[in-house]
Amino acid sequence: MTGSATAASAGTQGDNRGYWKRNQRGLAPWIFLAPGMAMFSLYVIYPIIASMWLSFYDWDGLGAKTWLGFQNYTELFDDDAFYTSLKNNIIWLALYMLAVPAGLFVALFLNQTVTGIRIYKSLFFFPFVISQVVVGLIFSWFYAPNFGLFYNLIEWITGTGVAVLADDRYVTYGIIAAGLWPQIAYCMILYLTGLNNVAPDQVEAARLDGARGWKMLWHVILPQLRPATFIAVVVTVIGALRSFDLVSIMTDGGPYGSSRVLSFYMYEQALSEYGYRMGYGAAIAVILFAIMMIFISGFIWKMVRDERGV
Amino acid sequence: MFPVAIDKTSAATQILYRIALPVALILWLLPLLGVAMTSLKPSSDLASGNYFGLPSYLAFSNYADVFRNSPIAGYILNSFKVTIPTVIGAVAIACLSGFALAVYRFRMNLLIFFLFVAGNFVPFQILMVPVRDLTVSTGLYNTITGLALFHIAFQSGFCTLFMRNFIKGLPFELIESARVEGVSEFRIFWYIVLPLMRPAIAALSVLVFTFIWNDYFWATVLTTSAETQPVTAGLYSLNGQWIAQWQLVSAGSIIAAMPPVLMFFLMQKHFIAGLTLGATKG
Numbered sequence: 001m002t003g004s005a006t007a008a009s010a011g012t013q014g015d016n017r018g019y020w021k022r023n024q025r026g027l028a029p030w031i032f033l034a035p036g037m038a039m040f041s042l043y044v045i046y047p048i049i050a051s052m053w054l055s056f057y058d059w060d061g062l063g064a065k066t067w068l069g070f071q072n073y074t075e076l077f078d079d080d081a082f083y084t085s086l087k088n089n090i091i092w093l094a095l096y097m098l099a100v101p102a103g104l105f106v107a108l109f110l111n112q113t114v115t116g117i118r119i120y121k122s123l124f125f126f127p128f129v130i131s132q133v134v135v136g137l138i139f140s141w142f143y144a145p146n147f148g149l150f151y152n153l154i155e156w157i158t159g160t161g162v163a164v165l166a167d168d169r170y171v172t173y174g175i176i177a178a179g180l181w182p183q184i185a186y187c188m189i190l191y192l193t194g195l196n197n198v199a200p201d202q203v204e205a206a207r208l209d210g211a212r213g214w215k216m217l218w219h220v221i222l223p224q225l226r227p228a229t230f231i232a233v234v235v236t237v238i239g240a241l242r243s244f245d246l247v248s249i250m251t252d253g254g255p256y257g258s259s260r261v262l263s264f265y266m267y268e269q270a271l272s273e274y275g276y277r278m279g280y281g282a283a284i285a286v287i288l289f290a291i292m293m294i295f296i297s298g299f300i301w302k303m304v305r306d307e308r309g310v
Numbered sequence: 311m312f313p314v315a316i317d318k319t320s321a322a323t324q325i326l327y328r329i330a331l332p333v334a335l336i337l338w339l340l341p342l343l344g345v346a347m348t349s350l351k352p353s354s355d356l357a358s359g360n361y362f363g364l365p366s367y368l369a370f371s372n373y374a375d376v377f378r379n380s381p382i383a384g385y386i387l388n389s390f391k392v393t394i395p396t397v398i399g400a401v402a403i404a405c406l407s408g409f410a411l412a413v414y415r416f417r418m419n420l421l422i423f424f425l426f427v428a429g430n431f432v433p434f435q436i437l438m439v440p441v442r443d444l445t446v447s448t449g450l451y452n453t454i455t456g457l458a459l460f461h462i463a464f465q466s467g468f469c470t471l472f473m474r475n476f477i478k479g480l481p482f483e484l485i486e487s488a489r490v491e492g493v494s495e496f497r498i499f500w501y502i503v504l505p506l507m508r509p510a511i512a513a514l515s516v517l518v519f520t521f522i523w524n525d526y527f528w529a530t531v532l533t534t535s536a537e538t539q540p541v542t543a544g545l546y547s548l549n550g551q552w553i554a555q556w557q558l559v560s561a562g563s564i565i566a567a568m569p570p571v572l573m574f575f576l577m578q579k580h581f582i583a584g585l586t587l588g589a590t591k592g
Contacts, residue, residue, distance in 0.1 A: 028495035029414035033422065036407030036466050043463030044429040047440035054439060061443075112316045114328070122578055123335055126342070129574040131524035133542045134563045137549060141348065141556055142341045147361040149344055181341070189585060195312065203312050221312050238431050245526045249546060266435040271442075271531065278439045285435040296431045300424050307420065 048289070055282040061270075065279070072283035081257055082284070085265040088172050089241060089291070092261060095176045096183060096240035100232045103187020104225075108217075110188070111195045121192060128185040136249030139178035140165065165251050168258035175246050175259055183239055187232040194228030195221075230302070237295050241288065262288040349373070349560035356557060372561040380551075381536045382562060385544030389569070391454045392461065392529075392540050393522045397515050399462035400469050404514065405507060407466065408473025409499055413485060423474060430467035434527050437464075442531055457532045457540075461522050469514055472584075476510040477503060513584030516577045520570045541566045 020027070055072055057065040076082050110121050127135065142150050145163040155161035164174035198221060206220045222229070244263040247253060253260040253268060260268070262284055270281025316327050336343070344362075351360070352369040360366065376382055411423045441460055442451070450456030480503065488498050529543035536544065545566050552558045574581050 024495050025414070025489075026416070029410040029416055029419075032406045032410035032499070036403045036426075036470060037422070039403065039459075039463035040426065040429060040466055042444070043441060043460055044432070044437065044467065045425070047437040047444070048432065050440035050443075051436045051438075061439075108313055109330075109334070111313065112327070114316055114331075117331075120331055120335060122575070124338060125574075125582075126339065126571070129520060129570050130342075130567045131526065131542050131570070133524075133526050133545050134567045137545070137559055137563045138341045138345045141345055141560065144556075147356075147359075149340070149362070152362075186585075189582060193582070198312060216312065234431075242433055244434070248526070248530075249549070263433060263435050267438070267527075267531075270439055281435075282439055285433065285438065288433045289436040292431065292433050296428055299431070300428055303427065304420065304424065 051282045051285055051289075054279055055286045057279040059278040061276040061278050068279065072280050075280065076283055076287070081260060081265060082262075084257060085260045085262045085284075088259065088261045089288075091172055092176055092179075092240045092243055093237065095173070096179065096236050096243075097233075099180050099183035099187050099236050100229065102180070102184045103189075103232060104191045106184060106188040107191035107195060111192060121189075125185050125189050127182040128189070130182070132179075132182070132245035133249050135178055135182055136246045139174070139181075139246075140250050143174055166255055168255050171251055171255065171259040175243075175250050178250065179239070179243060179246050183236060186235060190228045190232050190235075191225065194225040198224045234299050238292070241292050241295075262291075345560045345563060348556050349564050351557050353555070353557055369557065372557045373565065376558055376561045376565060380548055380562070382541065382544065382548065382565060384536060385539060385541040386565070386569070388454060388533075388538060388544075389523055389540035389542075392458050393519055395458045396461040396465060396522045397518045399458070400465035400518055401511055401514050403462065403466045404469030404473045405504065405511070406499075407470045408477055409503055411470065411474040412477035413482075413503075423471075426467045426470045430464075430471065438531055445532055451532065452534050452538050454533075454538055457528060457538075460528060460532065461525070465518055465521065469518065472514055473507070473510060476507065480506055509580070509583065512577070513580045516573055516581045517584040519573055520581075523570045 054065075056068055056070070058068050058072075059065040106124060110117065110124060130138075142148055143164040145151055145161065145166070151161040151163065162170060164170045202220060202224070203216070206216055211220060242263060243261055244267065247259055247261055247264045248267075251259045253264050266281045266284040266288065269277045269284060316324055319327075347365065348356075348361075349372055350368050350370065351365040352367060352371070355363075355366050355369075407426070411419055411426075445451045445456040445460070448456070450459065484502055484506075485498055488502055493502075523540075524542060525540070526542040526546070529540045530546070533539045533543065536547075539547075545562055548562055549559055552562070
């Protein structure tokens with residue numbers, strides 16, 4: 001591919017303008033693609049392959065690499081921390097999906113034309129614009145024992161406060177709640193635009209036929225919102241499996257590693273003060289990649305089908 | 311319109327809706343409001359247990375303290391130094407590759423397109439070790455250039471998807487008739503398509519600005535010192551130093567969140583157009 005790009009730029013040098021003239025439509029796309037493909041291959045495609053290869057080695061990031069074969073993987077399957085992380089990833093994925101219906105609900109609530117609604121919409125969207133680091137700090141404060149708003153609320157209701165982020169029973173749920181906040185906002189904005197594009201005549205026709213409320217939503221509105229739902233599901237699944245920032249900011253994986261997720265555990269193994277186990281980290285990353293590939297291929301498959309259909 | 315327009319419902323529902331709106335908004339933004347309020351409380355308020363009441367006076371000095379006693383101004387500057395070149399680089403690359411994938415029919419078109427799309431979804435961790443290694447070996451580790459280069463490359467995936475879909479929506483006859491006139495492919499790109507891409511460029515720039523400003527993972531992987539770290543990573547280390555000084559943590563958080571928030575409110579139309587353009591056509 002790069003070969004044809006260089007051939008093409010040689011062609012522009014002028015000596016045989018005829019060749020360029022004749023072939024420019026075949027060569028031009030490769031010239032236009034060259035910078036993007038070069039950068040993307042170097043920083044995305046190559047690293048994926050290199051990580052897979054590295055997962056068969058023992059490497060501290062500096063010295064020589066030692067071939068281990070599948071040893072990193074066999075160690076992984078015996079590693080309790082790995083299973084904790086995997087379990088938490090599944091909880092993340094399941095609960096994060098709540099952002100989709102919740103976002104739809106908020107969008108339906110805000111899909112009106114009263115005065116000032118635009119400001120309401122943008123303020124509801126606000127959490128998505130803020131960095132996850134800030135969201136994490138905000139929720140740490142919200143959950144903080146003794147003076148946090150949430151802590152006091154629970155104390156007021158049940159009599160004893162719960163230090164969510166220090167309790168291994170609740171910590172993952174606490175972090176997920178923080179993650180849901182911006183994610184719901186994201187899904188909401190997708191649905192608000194989707195609702196904007198719903199064909200009004202179909203809604204009116206269904207209304208004349210007596211459809212209302214849930215029935216209308218299920219049979220008339222939701223089918224028309226399918227593109228928005230697709231994107232909302234994609235970004236939510238990817239967001240759930242990519243969760244790293246909030247875990248790092250709010251608990252650093254604790255207490256006792258109980259809030260780790262695969263992405264965080266990988267980072268911890270490969271780069272943190274616990275040591276530079278690049279090969280082992282790479283093996284964790286490969287597992288996470290494999291899990292995500294299941295979803296990514298599904299999405300791509302659907303997109304290819306839509307693309308062919310057009 | 312669904313649900314039923316509120317002014318077609320009973321008076322009671324209308325009143326209820328008008329009350330529910332601000333109440334819901336306050337509940338929704340409660341954590342944020344709490345932090346904003348905390349950032350304006352003098353430390354004596356927190357020491358005496360005034361956590362939820364109004365500040366006894368507005369202590370803007372917290373903000374001054376954050377700027378005076380921490381390198382946050384430097385962190386913010388670093389964030390700009392990473393974010394602005396990334397926006398320019400990624401959007402420029404995406405204009406080119408998006409054009410190539412939208413306008414030309416060739417055998418590997420769809421394959422390359424979906425490679426960009428799929429690459430955009432992979433977990434960061436599968437890239438982490440080799441990218442860090444690459445950055446170290448080119449001497450760009452712990453530099454703003456190294457971080458920005460990676461961001462440009464990675465964002466070009468999403469941006470290409472976005473641009474390609476946008477250009478697909480443009481009238482193809484424009485390009486056809488220019489070709490008939492004998493206009494070269496580069497001139498078609500520069501004089502015909504690029505001017506039409508202005509709204510997409512605006513939307514994408516705002517979006518990428520927010521993504522990169524808010525990046526935390528790559529900032530921690532590729533930079534280590536206060537001279538190079540952007541504000542997200544900086545805030546993490548400041549949080550470690552300011553243990554239990556929540557008025558400072560809050561003020562720092564608000565400062566760090568400001569630029570993308572301002573960007574969002576100033577360019578709101580473009581921002582939402584950006585999110586949904588990538589969305590409804592993706």
